[in-house]
Amino acid sequence: MDLAPLITERVCRVTGGARVALHEPCFKGNEWAYVKECIDTGWVSSVGSYVDRFERDLAEVTGAKHAVVVSNGTSGLQIALQVSGVQPGDEVIIPALSFVATANAVMHCGAHPHFADSDAATLGLCPAALADYLPTILEQRAGVSVNRHTGRRIAAIVPMHTFGHPVDMPALMDVANRFGIVVVEDAAESLGSLIDGRHTGTHGRCAMLSFNGNKIVTTGGGGAIVTDDTQLAKHAKHLTTTAKQPHKWAFFHDEVGYNYRMPNLNAALGCAQLEQLEGFVAAKRELATRYTAAFADLPGVVLFTERAGTRANYWLQTLILDRAVAGQRDAILAHTNDAGQMTRPVWELLTQLPMYSACPAMETPVAKDLALRIINLPSGPQLVTGIA
Ligand SMILES: Cc1ncc(COP(=O)(O)O)c(C=O)c1O
Structure with a gap:
């Protein structure tokens, strides 16, 4: 046929x-009013009330304690990995079936992607396949899970919720906990997707969301890191805003930071979109x-x-x-x-x-x-x- x-x-x-x-994209709510307000008041750039509000609104919608908005999902995933402890030379397990940004973000940390298979029932990482595979490559060295073939630490697992269909997170968390590996979720595609009523992106240590123009909610370009971990959220905010210590006039930076901020203009669009x-x-x-x-x-x-x-x-x-x-x-x-x-x-x-x-x-x-x-x-x- x-x-x-x-x-x-x-x-x-x-x-x-x-x-x-x-x-x-679908702009039928308060988008124009909120963006116009930014222009009318001059608050168009990297600080402003919509940045703060979008972070609060995202935390409320996802049920995470904190949200840190950033310039895009790729930069968000890079920082989510870094603040979760991924270091240059580490390995990070990610699905072979994903958008290229998942792997790129790992490389931007100086780490190496290690590809895993999918689950036909979810289209995302397969916890059962991972549970079978990890013992064949892992050895514990001083309490650290190391890939015995490469000698590199396996520092994180990144499940990605493909096209908004949730990975079996309870099963994946079980596997990750068994091997003591941190989970950072690539929830770029899954804002609004739930597992037993709990938002995707709130099962692992932290998660990244994307608000690219093609996503369910868009800020034009943008992303966020969501987490329950207050220290991690603070560190993510610090790193993505040039690692500047707060002060009225002094410019003192205490780490190599990034300018990964989301402008107020984009956050205004995000607030209006999130309402819908x-x-x-x-x-x-x-x-x-x-x-x-x-x-x-x-x-x-x-x-x-x-x-x-x-x-x-x-x-x-x-x-x-x-x-x-x-x-x-x-x-x-x-x-x-x-x-x-x-x-x-x-x-x-x-x-x-x-x-x-x-x-x-x-x-x-x-x-x-x-x-x-x-x-x-x-x-x-x-x-x-x-x-x-
Ligand atoms: C699975 C996945 N990961 C990462 C990204 C990167 O997000 P962004 O385009 O906001 O950088 C996207 C979307 O573009 C995505 O679909």
């Missing part, structure tokens, strides 16, 4: 058929229901849906092709895009990228299989009118 025209027809049925991007988060999540969940219904009669494809006990934000709607029809993926991508319906495959596995191909990795059969069978569909909340 030639699936491409059948899939295009069903996508058009759900989206209305007009040309549509993969994920467009529940509406966005509701719209995207309704969109998932509509895609599921539209594809119900089509053999060979299924919309990926949330696991029991979780609430996914359905950031990007995800169609999974049966193995038997995976060879049609590129034809489906071409047909839908030609019809103005923007779809895309999942990222190339990080283990396939030239700068990461020599990094340590476990076998990744599930990630390899998923990488051939995922197609993301148009996902903007405005595709469901009346909710967002």
